[in-house]
Amino acid sequence: MKRHYRIGEVASRTGCSPESIRHYEKLGLLAPPQRGEQGYRSYDQAALARIGFIRHGRSLGLDLHSIQELLALSDNPDTDCTAADDIASRHLEHLEERIAALQSLAGELRQVVHQCRGGKTANCQIIQTLYNHQPACTERGCGDVKA
Amino acid sequence: MKRHYRIGEVASRTGCSPESIRHYEKLGLLAPPQRGEQGYRSYDQAALARIGFIRHGRSLGLDLHSIQELLALSDNPDTDCTAADDIASRHLEHLEERIAALQSLAGELRQVVHQCRGGKTANCQIIQTLYNHQPACTERGCGDVKA
DNA sequence: GCTTGACCCTGTAACGATTACAAGGTTTAG
DNA sequence: CTAAACCTTGTAATCGTTACAGGGTCAAGC
Structure with missing residues (x-):
């Protein structure tokens, strides 16, 4: 039984504004999420973790491009570190x-x-x-x- | 007999690109200069000094707004320092x-x-x-x- | 004369990451 | 039932600089 969150709740849980979350999606750092009945974005726990990843990368001063590269590496666990x-x-x-x-x-x-x-x-x-x-x-x- | 300079020469003398000089003019940091026969901008020594002022302010990391304030103060020598x-x-x-x-x-x-x-x-x-x-x-x- | 290149002009869009709208639809609480 | 709070999309703003497009002017070299 997986919990799902709308963008506003994701925002308050991750400290990342809804605008930024949509922005990351448009840039390809986040896969387009499932949509609920009214077309609202619906995020699962994995998406939350991914947004946390981006957020922490940003807080370290990494640019979104570098974060995207790191995410790609993380998506392929067999890559050389x-x-x-x-x-x-x-x-x-x-x-x-x-x-x-x-x-x-x-x-x-x-x-x-x-x-x-x-x-x-x-x-x-x-x-x-x-x-x-x-x-x-x-x-x-x-x-x-x-x- | 005052020397005058076109924007390109000002650029090479101040280390400030022509685009930036025109930008500063549009923002009001520089007064619109005189124009030569073909409509080319024509700068005198005072304008060169002003661009140097801006440039050095930028090299110290000041933003253009602060530099504009400093220029305004400099234009009114009787203001409190x-x-x-x-x-x-x-x-x-x-x-x-x-x-x-x-x-x-x-x-x-x-x-x-x-x-x-x-x-x-x-x-x-x-x-x-x-x-x-x-x-x-x-x-x-x-x-x-x-x- | 005629071309090439180096200038100049104006205006607009890009960069990076975020924020702020507009204009509309939906949910929720009082 | 209505007002506030949420969601949707798209666009424009921020900051300072750079990079165009599309045009005009001038000098040197052939």
């Missing part, structure tokens, strides 16, 4: 690069914050810095940082 | 939060990477972790991390 390890390692490397970049930015920013106490913007250290300082790299799009 | 300091401080705080979050993710990821040596995905530690592990926070959208 190296591929999964590669995805995680690649992401960890990516995270470490990003942390380093953000730390560098934070350091740069700490040098200018609180430098102009109660003055006028004409003499503001922050604004002066932005005008004068040369970014390290002037290549196209280089140095742009998300967040 | 506190506002600029607030923007920078807020951003620094934001950066530090993000660094902490990413470090936490990286730590979590380091625990699972390289745990499954040459096995099959059926026993893969990474995939098991994604299935089993409960994210700390199951609130809507909580725990999602960009990058």
